[in-house]
Amino acid sequence: MHTLNLESEPIAVDVKFTADAFHVTLEDGRELSIPLAWFPRLLHAAPEQRAQWELIGRGEGLHWEALDEDISVAGLLAGRGDQTRRSKPAA
Incomplete structure (x- = not known):
């Protein structure tokens, strides 16, 4: 038996x-x-x-060639930003 999968990857436009x-x-x-x-x-x-x-793939991600930056749409939806951020020092 086959199951119809209605979920699809989020696509940026x-x-x-x-x-x-x-x-x-x-x-x-x-x-x-x-x-x-x-x-x-x-x-x-x-x-x-x-x-x-530029779009990566069909829109699964975003790419900035000059900045060497790639961002996945799934990561944005999951709330993942730059994992290397550091907290600001206490004043």
Whole structure:
């Protein structure tokens, strides 16, 4: 017997940036808003560099060649940002 699997991988179709976040539009209409602070390479990049994103695969991920940055949509949905972040020192 075969089972129909209705779940599919989340697929990105567009990316836009604001001063402190980036927004990923998914194929199903959802929009993710992610703090740029989670991704230091994007945070410190020039707007022109941020705008040069490409889809990985069919949209399972995002890639910035000039920044050497790859981000999976599944990781964004799971709330995973840059795992190398360090806490700010106490004042």
